[in-house]
Structure formats: structure tokens, C-alpha cells
Amino acid sequence: MAGYNNTNITPPRWLLAELTYACPLQCPYCSNPLDYAKYKTELSTDDWKRVFSQARQLGAVQLGLSGGEPLTRQDLPELVKHARDLGYYTNLITSGYGMDEAKIMQLKDAGLDHIQVSIQASSQELNDHIAGTASFEHKKQVAHLVKKHGYPMVLCVVIHRENIHQMPEILAMAEELGADYLELANTQYYGWAHTNRDLLLPTKEQFAEAEAIAQAFKEKVAGKMKIYYVVPDFYEDRPKACMNGWGTTFLTIAPDGVALPCHSARELPGLDCPNVNDDSIADIWYESKAFNFFRGYEWMQEPCRSCDEKEKDFGGCRCQAYLLTGDMHNTDPVCSKSPKHEVITQAINSAKATALAADEKPLLFRNSKNSKAFY
Amino acid sequence: MTINPDQPISFSRLHRLQWEEAQQKHVILYPEGMVELNQSSAAILQMCDGTRKLAEIVSDLENQFAATGLHNDISAFLEVALSNGWIQQH
Ligand code: SF4
Ligand code: SF4
Numbered sequence: 524m525a526g527y528n529n530t531n532i533t534p535p536r537w538l539l540a541e542l543t544y545a546c547p548l549q550c551p552y553c554s555n556p557l558d559y560a561k562y563k564t565e566l567s568t569d570d571w572k573r574v575f576s577q578a579r580q581l582g583a584v585q586l587g588l589s590g591g592e593p594l595t596r597q598d599l600p601e602l603v604k605h606a607r608d609l610g611y612y613t614n615l616i617t618s619g620y621g622m623d624e625a626k627i628m629q630l631k632d633a634g635l636d637h638i639q640v641s642i643q644a645s646s647q648e649l650n651d652h653i654a655g656t657a658s659f660e661h662k663k664q665v666a667h668l669v670k671k672h673g674y675p676m677v678l679c680v681v682i683h684r685e686n687i688h689q690m691p692e693i694l695a696m697a698e699e700l701g702a703d704y705l706e707l708a709n710t711q712y713y714g715w716a717h718t719n720r721d722l723l724l725p726t727k728e729q730f731a732e733a734e735a736i737a738q739a740f741k742e743k744v745a746g747k748m749k750i751y752y753v754v755p756d757f758y759e760d761r762p763k764a765c766m767n768g769w770g771t772t773f774l775t776i777a778p779d780g781v782a783l784p785c786h787s788a789r790e791l792p793g794l795d796c797p798n799v800n801d802d803s804i805a806d807i808w809y810e811s812k813a814f815n816f817f818r819g820y821e822w823m824q825e826p827c828r829s830c831d832e833k834e835k836d837f838g839g840c841r842c843q844a845y846l847l848t849g850d851m852h853n854t855d856p857v858c859s860k861s862p863k864h865e866v867i868t869q870a871i872n873s874a875k876a877t878a879l880a881a882d883e884k885p886l887l888f889r890n891s892k893n894s895k896a897f898y
Numbered sequence: 899m900t901i902n903p904d905q906p907i908s909f910s911r912l913h914r915l916q917w918e919e920a921q922q923k924h925v926i927l928y929p930e931g932m933v934e935l936n937q938s939s940a941a942i943l944q945m946c947d948g949t950r951k952l953a954e955i956v957s958d959l960e961n962q963f964a965a966t967g968l969h970n971d972i973s974a975f976l977e978v979a980l981s982n983g984w985i986q987q988h
Contacts, residue, residue: 534920536932582920585932612914612927636914637929675912677929703912704929746899746981751930 534582535774546592549655549888552716560894568598577804579609589616600633607634619665639677645692666700678702683710683723690733694740709755713787724874762839762855769817782807787842905987908948
């Protein structure tokens with residue numbers, strides 16, 4: 524914001540390239556924007572290469588290739604090769620749909636460092652229901668192939684009310700598949716998950732039970748498997764330090780070239796997010812309005828402004844503040860010091876009431892037809 | 899976890915050790931993570947090439963830095979590295 528000194532800006536370290544919004548799956552917690560179907564243009568191969576080169580020059584070293592489903596991009600091996608030649612550590616974040624052994628080998632040759640496969644549940648029935656597509660057996664096969672070809676295997680399971688009871692089976696599945704890393708990601712309620720929150724948010728008791736099981740497992744597999752546990756912030760007293768601070772570390776590029784300080788920032792009003800078709804990554808990172816908007820502490824309102832914890836959590840998540848309080852400058856309402864903290868309690872109660880209701884409304888699946896209702 | 903003195907030490911297949919020009923330091927890269935290394939940690943890890951055992955790593959580093967008595971510091975660091983999965987023996 525005004526007065527923020529450019530020389531204080533740290534360079535980006537992580538580049539998240541959302542190569543496409545196309546995806547054969549329909550996860551109802553998808554973090555893509557609700558109106559994703561409206562963004563039809565995709566950057567070309569050369570555009571992405573230019574973006575990778577420019578961000579690498581600034582200091583980005585971790586590259587996430589995601590989407591949508593990045594495997595729908597036919598130029599994926601070419602992009603991986605370019606990124607690897609630049610010295611990136613390349614992470615492919617995939618549902619596994621559309622992957623086969625030939626592709627895995629081709630990507631390995633191109634220099635891909637790691638593949639993260641997401642599985643929706645530990646049973647075929649539930650996996651295929653949540654994914655909106657029959658995919659369970661294939662995903663397990665892909666996980667085996669990832670191992671077989673010497674990649675570190677990261678298994679990612681997004682946790683919510685429909686699968687949280689499967690925690691013991693999910694852990695057993697990770698062990699059976701030989702995962703090197705297991706990401707247990709409690710759903711973060713943006714995008715489609717925000718819309719489906721009443722149907723996805725577990726109760727506090729469910730969280731506590733699942734967490735205890737995961738914790739015991741973590742000790743059991745220490746040294747063999749690393750567990751990343753993404754905490755459910757609705758049940759915390761303090762918000763998460765979102766994006767490690769706005770515009771300090773993370774740079775997301777959406778399929779159409781829009782540069783975002785966080786992958787949900789597209790939902791925030793008035794940021795005028797820049798596009799890589801118009802500006803260089805250096806200009807975007809150092810000079811753009813969007814990336815400077817929530818840098819530093821000047822933008823804060825009370826209680827964050829005078830809080831002695833602001834350097835720890837940066838006031839929490841801007842998207843969560845916006846979605847739940849209507850003003851993106853507000854304290855993240857997850858914080859117990861937030862004057863709007865009751866919206867979290869209301870959300871929890873509303874989800875509980877929905878769970879107890881006899882006639883649950885159906886989940887809204889992430890697909891183009893449903894997306895069109897949002898624009 | 900302790901280092902077996904009779905087995906050579908190699909750098910993990912699942913991690914990458916790399917010089918970062920922008921940061922002017924070595925880093926370890928792994929799925930969704932990065933560890934920044936100081937000069938001495940990087941020097942130790944570069945010795946873990948699957949041919950040297952602990953004693954050889956110590957003597958080579960003592961030669962390289964014209965120092966003595968590094969054994970304890972090096973083996974302490976290697977134990978941390980082993981428990982983090984950055985190096986392996988077998
Ligand atoms: S969360 Fe599901 S629907 Fe969304 S991009 Fe990933 S696999 Fe596709
Ligand atoms: S008031 Fe703001 S800065 Fe303080 S702990 Fe809560 S969110 Fe963090």
C-alpha cells in the first residue's frame with residue numbers, strides 16, 4: 524500500500540502455475556473460483572515458459588504445476604523440461620486422472636521431481652462419489668506407478684465431513700501404497716468448499732477424534748512417512764499465517780495469465796490483479812497494486828493493527844475475512860479477538876444443524892454447468 | 899537415529915541439494931519444501947556421495963577447512979540429517 528517501501532519486498536520463492544481450469548473431476552471442495560468456466564482462455568506454451576523464466580530469475584525455486592487437472596495440457600512434458608532446466612524443483616499436483624505409465628516415464632525424462640496424487644476417500648464408493656467420476660482404482664494404480672518410477676510419492680487426501688470417519692482406513696491406505704508423504708488437508712472453506720460448507724464442515728468432536736488418530740499414526744510411521752496435517756482453522760483460536768504474508772513468498776498464475784497473491788484472491792474486489800500478458804513478473808511482484816495491497820501492516824484495522832501477534836499471523840486470511848465478514852481488511856474472523864468471531868460459531872452450528880436434518884440438501888459439484896450459475 | 903560408521907553415506911534420492919544464486923546459499927529441495935543451508939552444513943552434505951564413510955567425511959572436511967576436532971560436530975549434524983531423511987545408509 525501507499526508508503527510501502529519496495530526495498531522491503533522479499534522475492535517470490537514459490538510459483539504456483541494453474542495451467543488450466545479443465546478437470547475431469549468435480550470435487551465439491553475445489554479451490555478454483557466458482558465462476559471458473561467463464562475464463563476460457565489459457566496461456567500458450569511460450570507464455571508459460573516466459574513466466575517460468577522470469578519468476579526463476581527473481582528467485583522462485585519451488586514450482587507447483589496444478590489446475591484444474593494439469594494432465595489435460597498436452598504440453599506438460601515440455602513445460603516440465605523447461606522448468607527443470609531452469610533449476611526449479613517441479614511438483615505435479617494431479618488427480619491422477621489421465622495418467623498412465625508412459626506419461627509417468629515421459630515426465631520423469633523431462634525432469635519432473637515429484638508427483639502428488641490426490642485420493643478423495645479410502646473406499647471406491649465414496650471416492651467416486653466425491654470426485655463425481657469413477658476414478659478410485661485408477662488413482663491407486665497411479666500411486667503405485669509413481670513409486671515404481673522413483674518419484675517421492677505424496678498422497679493428498681482432503682478431509683471433510685463425508686470422509687473424516689474413514690481416517691483409520693485412509694492412513695492404512697497411505698501405508699499400503701507406500702506414500703513418502705501424506706498430506707491430510709482439512710478442507711479450507713473458499714471457492715466451492717465455501718458454497719458447500721454446511722455439508723462439508725465436520726463437528727469439533729469429529730475433528731478431535733480424527734486428529735488424535737492421525738497423531739498416533741504420525742508417531743508410528745516417524746522416519747518412514749512424513750505427515751503434513753493442514754489444520755482446520757475454524758476450530759482454532761488464531762488464524763493461520765496466510766501465504767506466509769501477502770506478497771512475501773507465493774506467486775500464483777491462473778490459467779488465463781492473471782497473477783494472484785494467493786490462489787483465491789480472484790474473489791477479492793478491487794485488487795485489479797495484473798496479467799502476465801501485459802506485465803513482466805518483476806513488475807507484477809514489485810510494482811502492482813494487487814501485490815502491494817496487503818503487504819506490511821499499514822492496511823490493518825483494529826484489533827490487528829495494535830495486536831502484538833500481527834507479525835505471527837498477519838491478521839489471517841484476506842479471502843476468509845472477505846467471505847465471512849464482507850470486508851477484506853477485517854481481522855480474519857477465526858481469531859477469537861475478532862469482533863465478528865460469532866460468524867464462525869454460526870457456521871459451525873449451521874453445519875451441525877444440516878448434518879442432523881433428515882433431508883440433507885445435495886452437494887454442489889464443481890463442473891461447468893454449475894459454474895455457469897455464478898456469472 | 900545414529901550413523902553407522904561402517905557404511906557409506908549417500909544423499910537422499912528423494913531430496914535435491916542445489917546452489918541457489920538468488921539466495922547465495924545451498925538449499926535442500928523436496929516435495930513442497932525447502933531448507934536453507936549454511937556453508938558448513940552444505941559442505942558436509944556434499945561429502946555424502948555414497949562412497950565415503952563417516953571417518954572419511956570427517957578427515958576430508960578437516961583437510962578442506964584446515965581444522966581438527968570436527969568429528970563431534972559433523973556426526974551430530976549427520977544424525978539430524980539422517981532423521982530428516984536428507985541422507986541415507988545402505
Ligand atoms: S479439486 Fe477436484 S475438481 Fe478441483 S481441480 Fe482438483 S481434482 Fe479437479
Ligand atoms: S487480532 Fe489480528 S493480528 Fe491479533 S491474533 Fe487476531 S488475527 Fe492475529
